[in-house]
Amino acid sequence: MTEHNVRIVLASRPQGWVEPGNFRIERMPIPEPGPGQVLVRNRWLSLDPYMRGWISDAKSYVEPVAIDAVMPGGTVGEVVASTDAQLAVGDLVVGMLGWQRYAVADAGTVRRVDASRVPPQAFLGALGMPGVTAWYGLQRICRPQPGETVVVTAAAGAVGSVVGQLAKAAGCRVVGVAGGAVKCRYAVDELGFDACVDYKAGQLQADLRAALPDGVDCLFENVGGEIFDALLARTRPFARVALCGMIADYNALEPYRLKNLRAALVNRLLLQGFIVSDHMELWPQALRELGALAAAGKLRWRETVAEGLERAPEAFVGMLRGDNLGKQLVRVD
């Protein structure tokens, strides 16, 4: 049997919660690279919350993924055929090659990486897009000063875990918010957070009050909804809010309605929404700093791995529900 390509396409748009049935698996011949292209055998696929926005019809910063189109996504894989002078068979490349085993790409759209010192999938996590996202929001929007209190939501996730460690390295007090005792223990015991509030423990307001007696100077917001609202009410004067994600809303039919934005006026907040791909010019600096931190043993991460491409849909749904600890990956079989 000749090996074939396997890919996952969007079969239908979700209304509210995504279900695995919104996706469809397809088998087809492996494509051939044209001039200046490479054929890549993907090894790892990244699953990220932003993908939820791409499959809905709601206005977003990109055109929605078309029905029957391959799901987009970050990948790391090996070049198995090349017509480009810069990339050779065997090179490891990071790209946006989607939920599929094989993909053809213009050589300029992938980036060769050196996996001699870190596992290749790290380039999809702390040393990739999520890491740079954490770096940008913290260093360029929050700009924390030593001694300030930094709060990060989805603290045990791929982005949040890096935010917290960067903030600790900057001399801040770091408080995470995460769903469940396991994630909170991980944030405190392994990542070095000063405290972590489990929003599933049923006493969010009281727990935030206890963990943040002096309020919040920097908020790195990944979640939105009720948690964000509660944190807005605890901001200090001149606090900064890096608005990175609102995952609580992504599967809701109606958005959560915020009541505490008046804090932005009273406390003269700076709130900035951002998308890391708007700032490609800063990736080299961010990746240098993240790599140095990792080499010094000050940047740790964990992964949740779905084994096999066909499990990507259920792993994606699980990630949106918060089932994963750390970076959610798919090992492409």
Place this chain on the structure above:
Amino acid sequence: MTEHNVRIVLASRPQGWVEPGNFRIERMPIPEPGPGQVLVRNRWLSLDPYMRGWISDAKSYVEPVAIDAVMPGGTVGEVVASTDAQLAVGDLVVGMLGWQRYAVADAGTVRRVDASRVPPQAFLGALGMPGVTAWYGLQRICRPQPGETVVVTAAAGAVGSVVGQLAKAAGCRVVGVAGGAVKCRYAVDELGFDACVDYKAGQLQADLRAALPDGVDCLFENVGGEIFDALLARTRPFARVALCGMIADYNALEPYRLKNLRAALVNRLLLQGFIVSDHMELWPQALRELGALAAAGKLRWRETVAEGLERAPEAFVGMLRGDNLGKQLVRVD
């Protein structure tokens, strides 16, 4: 009959809408200046929306005005006695001397102004705190570029009218939002706005859509509530929001709950709350630029004047309801 002092104190905290009965008028002897002080006979009192925040118990950026304390407020008046070498009897000074006919102040807390070319009350409006507020939010937060679309709410008010004229001077398309046809005509016909949406006309969404076919690049927000929410939904990528006031919420028992803050993420908005007194170092520059614009005939304003200090409470309530056109003043009798 010896002349006496007249002052208005806070008698009780409003629950919801302020009423004139929340204030009380008092008569008492005129105070004497101590060393380094001046006695000022106030001629004009400024009424501003921020005062609503100062009389409620809700957390804000200042301690609330105490019950039985004189209402604070910006004033312009004449020095009638002085023990300070820099200020002489007859000097015109701007200060925060409150809702009263006479006040004693440390000489360093008032500022001498020259009213030879503008009426003295202009220093409480376009050439004073409201003008600098407009300048700061527009020039330092919105930073509009020629050709961009600037929207300002409460467009016919003391701040909004300056915002619009500064934005026109910066080469922008300017759209106001105001309550009523009279205010909108004023914004367009006298202030030179390109368009104005009357939010009382009963078709806010449709009118905003028509006035903003290409969306909003800069939003100078004075109102909050439903209007702010509707404008958030019309922001363009990388729009800036200067959050100056949320008057729609000030008299509400429960804040309006915003549904469109997700636009901050999707459109990578920068939203910044500000209070102009945090930026005293910029007042000279702002006042220079505003004065030059006024001298060139490119900065117009109107006033709504309540005659007599005892009418300040009802004028204040009227201003919060939006009864005034332009700067709301009290002529101190």
